[in-house]
Amino acid sequence: MVVGVLLSSVATGGLAVAQEAAQTVTLDTLSVEGVGRGPGVAGTEPGGARGAVSGYVATRSVVATKTDTPILETAQSISVIGRKQIEDANALTINQALRYTPGVTTEQRGGAGSTRLEQFLIRGFSAPVFLDGMALIAGRDANATVDPYRLERIDVIKGPASVLYGQSGPGGIVNLVSKVPRFVEHGEIFVQGGGFNEVRGGVDVGGPIRSEVPGLADQFAYRIVGFGWKGDGPVDTTKVERVLINPSVTWRPSADTALTIIGNYQRDPFSGFYGGFPAVGTVFPRNFGNGIVGRLPVNFYDGDRGIERSDRTQASIEYLFDHRVNENLAFHSAGRYLRTQGDYRSVYSAFSPLNGPFASGPLLPRAVIGNQVDAEAFTMDSNAVATFDTGPLAHTFLLGVDHRSFSTRTLGTPFPTAPSLNVLAPDYAMAIAFPAFTTASRVDAEQTGVYFQDQVKLDRLVLTLGGRYDVARQTGPTRSFNFAAGTSTLTRQDAPADAFTGRASLLYLFDSGVAPYVSYSQAFEPIVAGRVFDSAFGTVGRVPDPQSSDQYEAGIKYQPPGSDLLLTAAAFDIRQSNRTTADPARQGFVVQTGQVGVQGVEFEARANLSEGLTLVGGVSFLDARNVRDDGTTVNDLTGRPVALEGRSPVLVPDKTASLLATYRFLDGPMLGLEIGGGVRYLGASWGDAANTFKVPDSVLVDATASYDLKHLDPSLQGFSMQVNATNLLDQTYVSGCNGYTSCYYGLPRTVYATLRYRW
Numbered sequence: 001m002v003v004g005v006l007l008s009s010v011a012t013g014g015l016a017v018a019q020e021a022a023q024t025v026t027l028d029t030l031s032v033e034g035v036g037r038g039p040g041v042a043g044t045e046p047g048g049a050r051g052a053v054s055g056y057v058a059t060r061s062v063v064a065t066k067t068d069t070p071i072l073e074t075a076q077s078i079s080v081i082g083r084k085q086i087e088d089a090n091a092l093t094i095n096q097a098l099r100y101t102p103g104v105t106t107e108q109r110g111g112a113g114s115t116r117l118e119q120f121l122i123r124g125f126s127a128p129v130f131l132d133g134m135a136l137i138a139g140r141d142a143n144a145t146v147d148p149y150r151l152e153r154i155d156v157i158k159g160p161a162s163v164l165y166g167q168s169g170p171g172g173i174v175n176l177v178s179k180v181p182r183f184v185e186h187g188e189i190f191v192q193g194g195g196f197n198e199v200r201g202g203v204d205v206g207g208p209i210r211s212e213v214p215g216l217a218d219q220f221a222y223r224i225v226g227f228g229w230k231g232d233g234p235v236d237t238t239k240v241e242r243v244l245i246n247p248s249v250t251w252r253p254s255a256d257t258a259l260t261i262i263g264n265y266q267r268d269p270f271s272g273f274y275g276g277f278p279a280v281g282t283v284f285p286r287n288f289g290n291g292i293v294g295r296l297p298v299n300f301y302d303g304d305r306g307i308e309r310s311d312r313t314q315a316s317i318e319y320l321f322d323h324r325v326n327e328n329l330a331f332h333s334a335g336r337y338l339r340t341q342g343d344y345r346s347v348y349s350a351f352s353p354l355n356g357p358f359a360s361g362p363l364l365p366r367a368v369i370g371n372q373v374d375a376e377a378f379t380m381d382s383n384a385v386a387t388f389d390t391g392p393l394a395h396t397f398l399l400g401v402d403h404r405s406f407s408t409r410t411l412g413t414p415f416p417t418a419p420s421l422n423v424l425a426p427d428y429a430m431a432i433a434f435p436a437f438t439t440a441s442r443v444d445a446e447q448t449g450v451y452f453q454d455q456v457k458l459d460r461l462v463l464t465l466g467g468r469y470d471v472a473r474q475t476g477p478t479r480s481f482n483f484a485a486g487t488s489t490l491t492r493q494d495a496p497a498d499a500f501t502g503r504a505s506l507l508y509l510f511d512s513g514v515a516p517y518v519s520y521s522q523a524f525e526p527i528v529a530g531r532v533f534d535s536a537f538g539t540v541g542r543v544p545d546p547q548s549s550d551q552y553e554a555g556i557k558y559q560p561p562g563s564d565l566l567l568t569a570a571a572f573d574i575r576q577s578n579r580t581t582a583d584p585a586r587q588g589f590v591v592q593t594g595q596v597g598v599q600g601v602e603f604e605a606r607a608n609l610s611e612g613l614t615l616v617g618g619v620s621f622l623d624a625r626n627v628r629d630d631g632t633t634v635n636d637l638t639g640r641p642v643a644l645e646g647r648s649p650v651l652v653p654d655k656t657a658s659l660l661a662t663y664r665f666l667d668g669p670m671l672g673l674e675i676g677g678g679v680r681y682l683g684a685s686w687g688d689a690a691n692t693f694k695v696p697d698s699v700l701v702d703a704t705a706s707y708d709l710k711h712l713d714p715s716l717q718g719f720s721m722q723v724n725a726t727n728l729l730d731q732t733y734v735s736g737c738n739g740y741t742s743c744y745y746g747l748p749r750t751v752y753a754t755l756r757y758r759w
Helices: 083-088
Strands: 077-082 104-106 120-122 129-131 151-158 172-178 186-194 198-209 220-232 239-254 257-271 286-289 292-294 309-326 329-349 363-390 393-412 417-422 439-458 461-474 478-482 487-491 497-508 514-525 547-558 565-582 590-608 613-629 633-635 641-643 655-664 673-682 698-708 719-726 734-737 743-745 750-758
Touching: 077 083, 077 565, 077 590, 083 151, 120 172, 565 613
Parallel strands: 129 172
Antiparallel strands: 077 151, 104 120, 151 172, 186 198, 186 750, 198 220, 220 239, 239 257, 257 309, 286 292, 309 329, 329 363, 363 393, 363 417, 393 439, 439 461, 439 478, 461 497, 478 487, 497 514, 514 547, 547 565, 565 590, 590 613, 613 655, 633 641, 655 673, 673 698, 698 719, 719 750, 734 743
C-alpha cells in the first residue's frame, strides 16, 4: 500500500527513511462528535482519541482511521499503552513500553541493544515507528529515537496500515503521541537512580499563557519537557547518556481552531551496547579451554573502549493544525522537519559459522566497523473529514494527500579484522586503530501519496473502504565514492515506483457490546538495499521491485456498555511477496523469489476492574514460514545447502503470553500504596535461516510498588516514591539469534527507585 519513501543504502547496510502520513495532536476541548474528524480536530482531552488514557483502557483512537473512532467500532486490532502503564512499568525505552502487547516482539536485538534502537516485530515483521502520525527516520546509526518521557500514549496498529500511512510494512505500525500543551496549570519533576549505576531525571511543566492584550486572553498554552540520563551501560565498559528538551506551544483562537508547534533537541553521546555473541557460548555451553565449560556472562563485552562510539544528535520542528469549518467538515494538517546525525564505531565479534569461535581456546575473532551518517527528512500531511448522509447511510469521508522527502549522506569504512579477544581475560584497551573512511554515498528521494476512506454506517453495521495511490522516486542520483581506489559509482532509480493499495472491512456492533469484524488490507514497500542483476544495467544492476503484502483478518471485540473492559480476539493470514535473498549465481546481487506467510491468533484483555485494580493480558500464536522461494538455499552449520522454502524466519517466537496487574489500596493502613506485577512468556524461536537450532523459551517476572507520601505526612502532598524491578528472578536468557554468529542476551535483573513531585 503505499510506497513510502525510501532507501538510502549506505556503507553498512541501508538507511531506510520513511516519512509518512498524518495525524496530530490538538486541543483540550475541541470535540466533534460523529464526524470522525481529521486526525486531531480534537481528542487531546482525557479519554480522547489521542489524549490521556484512563487507567489501562483506552476507548478511542485516531491511529487506525485518522478519524476519532471508538476502538470497539474499528475493524482492526489496536493496542493502546497509556501514560500510566508507561510510568508503572518505568519504561526506559519504547521497546520496554511494548513488552506487554500481544503480537509485538520486543528486544529481539537483546535487552542491551534496546537502549540504543527501537527495533521490534509486529506479527513477525519489522515495524516502523511514527511520531504524531508521521514516520521517523529509520536506520541504525542515525536512527531517530523517542524517549518515553515525551509521550502521552502509544497506539499500536496490527496489520497493514499503508493505505493511510504510506510505507509501513505488513505487520503494523507503532504510533507515538507527544505530550502537548494543556490549558490548565500542571507540572512534575522526578529523579531516579539504580539500574547500572544510572541517574535519570526529568521535568514536565505547562499551562495557559496569561495575556493582558485584548482578544488574546486564554488563547495560548505552553509545555516544556526536559530529561537527562547518565550511567553505565548494560555491559562492561559501556555508558549511557542522554539529554533532551521538548518545548511546545498551542494557539487556540477559538473552540474550532488550534495550532501547535513542537520543537525537540536530543543528544545521545553514549548509547549503551549493540553487539551480538556466538550461539556457542550463549545458547549452547562451550569449552573455553583450561577445563572451563560454560556460557559467556550477560554483561560480557566483545568490543574495545578506545573505539566504541555511538554519538547521535537529532533535532526537529513540527506543527499540528486543526480547523473545524462547521459541524460536518474538519481540516487537519501536520508537518515536520527532522535532522539526525550519527557517528558509530565498534569492534565486534566476527567469524565464519563453519570455523566458529573458540576453535583454539578462549579466543573470539573480531573485526572493526563504523560510519558517519547525516540524514534529514521533511514530511507533510493534510486531510479533510466530512460527515453526511445518503438516505439511510451515514458517511464519514476522509480525503488527504501527503508528501515526504529525505536525504542521507554516509561515510563508511571497510571491515578490517581486529585482534581476537580472550574471553577468560579480556583486554578492552588494545589501542586498535580505527581505519580512515574510504567510501561516501548520498541518496535523495521523495514520495507523494493521495488517499481516501469512507466509513459508512447503516444502523449498527460499519463498512470501511479505503484506497491510496503513491509515487516514489529518487530525486537525484545515488552516488558512491571509493576514496582509496579513486573511483565513483553513479546509479539512478530505474523509474518512479507507483502503486495503488486498498483495504476493506465490515463490522457489526451488537447492543451487548460484541463487535465481530472481517477485513482485507494491502501493503506496498520499496526495497531498501541490494541490486538485482540485469544485463541492461551492466555491473550496477537494477533496483529491486517493491515488496507487496496483503492480509485477511477476522476478529471479535467485546466491551460491555458502561464498563472499563475491552477484549479483542483476532485471527489473521499475511503474505509478503518479492522478498530478497542473496543471488546464488552472482555474488553481491539479490534475487526476488521469496514469499513469507504468517498465520496467527491473538487475544488481548484490558480492564480497569475496579477503582484500584487494573489488568492487561495477552496471548499470541504465530506460524511464520517461507512459503515460496524458487530454489534459494542457505547453508547449515556443516556448510550443506538446504532449501529456504518451508523454513521459518529467525527471531520470530512461535508464541508469547503476558499478564500484568496493579492494585491500589483505597483504605486501611496501606492507603496510598500501589503494588503490581507481571509475567512475560517468550516462546522458542529459530536461531538460523536453515532452522538447525532453536533459541529456548523463557519466563520473566516484573514487579513494582509505589506510595503516595501524603498519606505518611500531609505536608508531602504531591510527592510519591516508586520502586521497579524487571526480570525480578534474574533469569539468564537469550532473546533471539540471527544465525550462529549473532545471539543476544536479555537484560538481567534491574532495579530502579524514583522520587516524583507533581503539582
